[in-house]
Amino acid sequence: MWKCEVVDGTELDVEEVAALYRASTLAERRPVEDGARFAGMVRGANLVITARAAGQLIGIARSLTDGVYATYLSDLAVDQAFQRQGVGRALIQATRDAAPQASLVLLAAPAAVGYYPRIGFTQHNSAWVMERAAG
Numbered sequence: 001m002w003k004c005e006v007v008d009g010t011e012l013d014v015e016e017v018a019a020l021y022r023a024s025t026l027a028e029r030r031p032v033e034d035g036a037r038f039a040g041m042v043r044g045a046n047l048v049i050t051a052r053a054a055g056q057l058i059g060i061a062r063s064l065t066d067g068v069y070a071t072y073l074s075d076l077a078v079d080q081a082f083q084r085q086g087v088g089r090a091l092i093q094a095t096r097d098a099a100p101q102a103s104l105v106l107l108a109a110p111a112a113v114g115y116y117p118r119i120g121f122t123q124h125n126s127a128w129v130m131e132r133a134a135g
């Protein structure tokens, strides 16, 4: 069985998180091979939920939140060996529970476009993105 908990991102083992990103396939779309930048992502998130099974890191939800109005869910990743068992849903629920007054906002990866409508998200037709300046 697995268990979700709120953790302090600054205390996570960045290599362990990188291994999870690879095991989930999210590493294909995140700069896990740029060690300094990936460490910045893990350390800079201020709402991080992990899922562990027998100590093994099997899932993560990495968000930025003000705690009361908006939460940006930057990364959701579940180890492929543990997908479709409710881990993703539980990580999102724990993210919501940590800041219940906040709306949860995200950009879906291509592989997950069909996922979010199934777990309660609605598509927003006026979302806008200014792409990062570099990298």
Ligand SMILES: CC(C)(COP(=O)(O)OP(=O)(O)OC[C@H]1O[C@@H](n2cnc3c(N)ncnc32)[C@H](O)[C@@H]1OP(=O)(O)O)[C@@H](O)C(=O)NCCC(=O)NCCS
Binding pocket: 024, 025, 026, 075, 076, 077, 078, 079, 082, 083, 084, 085, 086, 087, 088, 089, 090, 107, 108, 109, 111, 112, 113, 114, 115, 118, 119
């Ligand atoms: C997307 C992801 C986080 C889902 O996690 P998960 O733990 O497998 O999802 P859950 O088990 O909570 O699934 C909840 C429901 O959505 C369905 N579902 C899961 N993945 C889906 C997908 N890619 N497309 C459509 N439906 C999906 C499940 O069958 C389940 O349905 P049910 O409630 O009827 O049984 C996981 O597949 C993943 O890590 N993917 C690779 C990384 C990625 O793309 N992350 C998203 C970045 S935005």
